[in-house]
Amino acid sequence: MITQQTIEEIKNRIDIVDIIGEFVKLKKRGSNYIGLCPFHNEKTPSFTVSASKELYKCFGCGRSGNAITFLMEHDKLSFVEALKWLANRYNIEVEETETTQEQKAIIQTADSLYIINKFANDFFVNQLLNEEEGQLIALSYLQQRGFKEIIIKKFELGYNPQEKDSLTKALFTHQFNKELLQKTGLITFRNNDWVDNYRGRIIFPIHNNSGKIIGFGARVIGQADSAPKYINTPENEIYVKSKILYGLYFAKSAIGKEDECLLVEGYTDVISLHQAGVENVVASGGTSLTTEQLKLIKKHTNNLTIIYDGDLAGVKAALRGLDMALEEGLNVKLVLIPDNEDPDSYINKIGTTSFKEFIAKNKKDFIIFQLEVMLKDAGNDITKKNNAVNNIAETLSKINRAEDFTKLNEYIKQCATLLKIDEAGLNTLVSKIKKDKLQKEQNRSTNFQQQEIKEQLSNIETNENVLLLQQDEVYEKNMIRVLLEYGLNQREEQSVANYIFESLANYRFETPLYNTIYQQYQELYESGKQPDTKTFLYHTDEEIRNAIININANPYELSQRWDEKVQGLNIVNRDTSANDVELSLLYFKLRKLKKMFAENQQDLEAATSYEEQKKLMEVHKFLKEEEINITKKLGTVILK
Numbered sequence: 209m210i211t212q213q214t215i216e217e218i219k220n221r222i223d224i225v226d227i228i229g230e231f232v233k234l235k236k237r238g239s240n241y242i243g244l245c246p247f248h249n250e251k252t253p254s255f256t257v258s259a260s261k262e263l264y265k266c267f268g269c270g271r272s273g274n275a276i277t278f279l280m281e282h283d284k285l286s287f288v289e290a291l292k293w294l295a296n297r298y299n300i301e302v303e304e305t306e307t308t309q310e311q312k313a314i315i316q317t318a319d320s321l322y323i324i325n326k327f328a329n330d331f332f333v334n335q336l337l338n339e340e341e342g343q344l345i346a347l348s349y350l351q352q353r354g355f356k357e358i359i360i361k362k363f364e365l366g367y368n369p370q371e372k373d374s375l376t377k378a379l380f381t382h383q384f385n386k387e388l389l390q391k392t393g394l395i396t397f398r399n400n401d402w403v404d405n406y407r408g409r410i411i412f413p414i415h416n417n418s419g420k421i422i423g424f425g426a427r428v429i430g431q432a433d434s435a436p437k438y439i440n441t442p443e444n445e446i447y448v449k450s451k452i453l454y455g456l457y458f459a460k461s462a463i464g465k466e467d468e469c470l471l472v473e474g475y476t477d478v479i480s481l482h483q484a485g486v487e488n489v490v491a492s493g494g495t496s497l498t499t500e501q502l503k504l505i506k507k508h509t510n511n512l513t514i515i516y517d518g519d520l521a522g523v524k525a526a527l528r529g530l531d532m533a534l535e536e537g538l539n540v541k542l543v544l545i546p547d548n549e550d551p552d553s554y555i556n557k558i559g560t561t562s563f564k565e566f567i568a569k570n571k572k573d574f575i576i577f578q579l580e581v582m583l584k585d586a587g588n589d590i591t592k593k594n595n596a597v598n599n600i601a602e603t604l605s606k607i608n609r610a611e612d613f614t615k616l617n618e619y620i621k622q623c624a625t626l627l628k629i630d631e632a633g634l635n636t637l638v639s640k641i642k643k644d645k646l647q648k649e650q651n652r653s654t655n656f657q658q659q660e661i662k663e664q665l666s667n668i669e670t671n672e673n674v675l676l677l678q679q680d681e682v683y684e685k686n687m688i689r690v691l692l693e694y695g696l697n698q699r700e701e702q703s704v705a706n707y708i709f710e711s712l713a714n715y716r717f718e719t720p721l722y723n724t725i726y727q728q729y730q731e732l733y734e735s736g737k738q739p740d741t742k743t744f745l746y747h748t749d750e751e752i753r754n755a756i757i758n759i760n761a762n763p764y765e766l767s768q769r770w771d772e773k774v775q776g777l778n779i780v781n782r783d784t785s786a787n788d789v790e791l792s793l794l795y796f797k798l799r800k801l802k803k804m805f806a807e808n809q810q811d812l813e814a815a816t817s818y819e820e821q822k823k824l825m826e827v828h829k830f831l832k833e834e835e836i837n838i839t840k841k842l843g844t845v846i847l848k
Contacts, residue, residue, distance in 0.1 A: 210291055211303040218291055219746050221298045224275040225259050231282055232257075246282060247271045249465055261760050262745055272757040274745050283460070287748070289418050318445045320388050324379070325413070325421040328394050331378055332366020332411040342367040346410050349429050353476070354556050359483040362458070366411040368404055368426065375404045391444040393424070406439060412475045414441070415457040423447035425454070425475055425493070440493070450498040453505070454478060454491040462487035463508040470567075471497075471505075471514045472551045480552040484560040502536045513541040513571060515551050533574070534606040540574035543567050575603060575619055579626055597627055601634060605641040683792075683799045684722040687712075689759045690792045691729060692741045694785045704789055705733050711793050715800045721755055794838050801835050 225234060225241055234241040234257060245255035245266040254268035265272035273281060279290040295302045336342040337360075346367035350360060368375055376395045380402070389395050396405045406426035414423045423441030441447045453471075455478040463469045470489040472478060481489045492501060505512055512533060533540045543566075545554045555563040579600050586592035600623050607616045620638060624631040687708075695705035709730060717723035725744060732739040744756045808827050815821045 210288060214295070214300065214303045215291060215746075217300055218294050218298065219742070221300065222262065222275045222294065223259075224262050224264065224278075225257055227275045227294070227297075228257050228264060228278055231278075245269060245271065246461070247464055248467065258760075262742060263757050263760060265757060273753065274757075276746060277750075277753065283417065285418055293418070314445065317388070317391075320385065321392060321444060321446050322420050322422075324384055324388060324392050324394070325423070327379070327382065327384070328375060328392070328424075329364060329366060329411070329413045329421050331375055332368060332413075333361075333364055334366075335369055335374075336360075336365060336367035336410075339367075339369070341369050345370075345408075346429060350410065353552075354483075355479060356483060359479060362482070363455075363479055364413050364421075365479075366413070368406040368409050368411055370408040372403045372407060373401075375406075376402050391442070393439075393441045409439070412454075414447070414452060414454055416446070417457060417460070419457055422452070427475070448500075449493065451500040451504070452493065453501050454493055455482070456490045456504060458482065459488055459490050460508055463490075463505075467509050468511040468513060469505045469509050471512060473516060474550070474552070477515075477551040480555055484555050484563065486555070486560065486564065497532065499532050499536070502533055502538060506536050506538060510537060510539055511541075512538045513543060513567065514574075515543045515545065515567065517545055517548070517550050531603055531606045534603065535608075537612065541571040542574050542577050543570050543572070575600070576622060576626070578603065579623055583626065593627075597629065597634070597637070600627070601637045601641055604638045605645065608642060680718045680799060680803070681722070683796045684717050684719050685755075685759055686792050687717075687796045688722050688725055688755075690789050691726070692739075692744065692756070692759070694789055695729070695733070696738055696740060697785060699786065699789070704785075705729075708789070708793065712796070715797060718803075721751060725752060725755065790841075794841055798835070798838050801831055801838070804831050805835075 228234065228243075229241075232243040232246050232255065234243040235253070239258070239260060241257040241259070242253040243255050243257070244250055244253050245268055247266060248269040248271075250268050255264065255266045257264045263272065263274055264278060271281065276287070276290045276294070279285050279293055280287060283290075283293075285293065292302060294300075336346050347360075350365065355365075373395075379389055379395065386402070390397070393405055395402055397403075406424070409426035409428055412425040412427065413421045414425065416422045423446075425441075426439045428435060428437055440449070443449060454475055459469075459478075459482075466488040468488055470481070470486065472481070472489060472491050473493075474491055475493075478489050478491045481487070490505075502512075545551060547554075549557065554566075558566070579596065582596040582599060583593070586596050604616060604619055604623070607619070616638075617635075620635050621631055624634045627634070691705065691708055695703065695708065697704045699707050717726050729739050729744075732743065737743075741756060741760060744752055745760075747753050747756070805828070808824055808831065812821060812824045812828070815824055
C-alpha cells in the first residue's frame, strides 16, 4: 500500500485544471473552467472544473469527482494506479507501507513481468522498423496488408527474427530471471537449449488499462501450414486471458464518447478499424466472451455491437456469451460481414463511410437473430421448434432487472409473433423459469441469510418516517457544508468547529452517510488535524467523495460584475460566514426538535406509569423551551 504521507504529498501537488486539461479543452468562465464533457457527447459545454474546490462535475450527464477519480474514470485506472500516475507526473517518490512476504513476492513478480515485457517489446519494435530482416519480411507484409507506419507505431507492433535465440540472447545479456522469462512465454527450454518461442512472427503487444504490456500475440506471416496461426502468452500473474480485451486501452475514450463498443474477433480487425477512424472497437482474441470481458465493456457503455464473419462458425461464435451479456444488462446487437470477408478486409474494401453506414443499417437484435437462426434450423420439425421455444424462454429469463421490464415485454411480444404462439403462454413460460431459478436460489440460502432478510424487512420504516428522513437529509447536508467550509475559522474565542460541536451535542444526524462524515470530521479535528473539504474530497470511500462533490458542486456562480455595478454592497465578496453558520444551526435544530416532539409524544402515549409520564412531560417542556428560544432568534414560529 502507498503510505499516507505519499498520498498527502500527491494531493497537495495536484492542479486539477492542469490534469483534466490534458484530456479536455478548458476555457475559463468566472472562477471556474468549462469544457465539453469527455464522458458523453455534447455540443454545449456543461463540464465544469473548480480549481478552488478541486473538483469537476458535468451538469449534463452527472459525472463528478476529483483529479484522482477523473483519472480512474477516464482511463479506467485503479486508485493506486491513478496515484502512481500523478506521482510520476509530479516527480514524487512513492513510498509504500510494509507488506507481508507473500504480498511482496506477488508485487515483485508482477513488476518484473512488466519490465521483461517492456524490454521484449522494445526489442520486437526495433527488429521490425530498423533491422533488415524485419523490414523485408514483416514490415513489408504489414504494408501489403494496408497498415501504415503511424498505426504500426501506435499499437507498437513488432517482429521476432527467425534466428532461434536472438531475443533469448538479449534477455540473458541483461540477466533477467530464467524462471520469470518462462512465465512470460517469450522463451522456452527445448532440446536442452533455451530458444525463442515466437520465431519469425509478427508480434502484437497486449496492453492493460494503464498502457502497460501484459502479454503478446505472435502471428505467422502469410498462411500457416502445420504451425498454429497465433501463439499467445501463457497465463501468469499479470496476464489472464478471460479478463482481457485487445485494444481496450486505445478504444476506451472513443467507446465512452460513442456510447457503444464494437467487438470483433482478431487483432488486425481492431487495428484496421482504428486506422480507418473507427476507434470504439476491441477484440475478444478469438475466444468465447467471458463475464469478466463483458464487465470491462459495461464500465464504458451499455451498448455492445458484435461484428463477426458471416460464415457458420462466425454465427456460432457470435451467439456464445449472449446469456451472460443479458445478465450484465448490456444491449447487444449483431452485424455479420458478407461475402466471406472479415472486418479488416471489408473496411479496406468499401471504405470508412460505407462501413459505418453498413454497420448502422445491418445491426440485428441479438435475441431476435438467435431465434431466427433456431427457427431456420428447425424448419418443420416440431421437436426442434419446441426446443426453440424453450431455449428462447430460457434466454429471456436472463433479463431480470426491474428497469428492463418494458424491454422484456417487447421481446416476448416479438418472439411470440415469430414463433406463432400465444404471447401470454410465452410470458407464463418465462415467468415459470424465473420462478424456478429463484426457488432454487432460495433453497440454497442458509438459515442465517433468511433470518437476516426477515430482520431487514422488519426494520423497513413507514412512508411517513422515510419522508421525515428525506427532509432531515436537506438540513444535515447543509450542516456538513457549513462545517467543512467554515469549521477552521475563528468565532470569538473558539473555532467554528468547536462551536458547532457544542451546539449539536444533544442532536444527532439521521442520515448514516452525513453522520459518518460528521463523526470523522470531529475525530480528525480533536486529534489535532485540520480537516476541510479537501480532506473528504480525496477520501478512500467513494460514497463519501460523491457526497462532498454534491454538497459543493453548483452550476451557477455570482458574477464579479455585481460588485462593480452596485458599489459599496460587496454582493460577491461579502463575508456571510457567521450568519451562514448561525442560521444553519438554528434551522437544523428546529428540524430535529420536530422529530423529538413526535418521538416523545409516542413514548408518552405508550407510558404505563406515572413516573414515566412525569419524566416524559419534563422532556416535552424542555423541548418546547428550546423551540421558543430558536424561533425567537429566527423571528418565526413555522415548523416544516
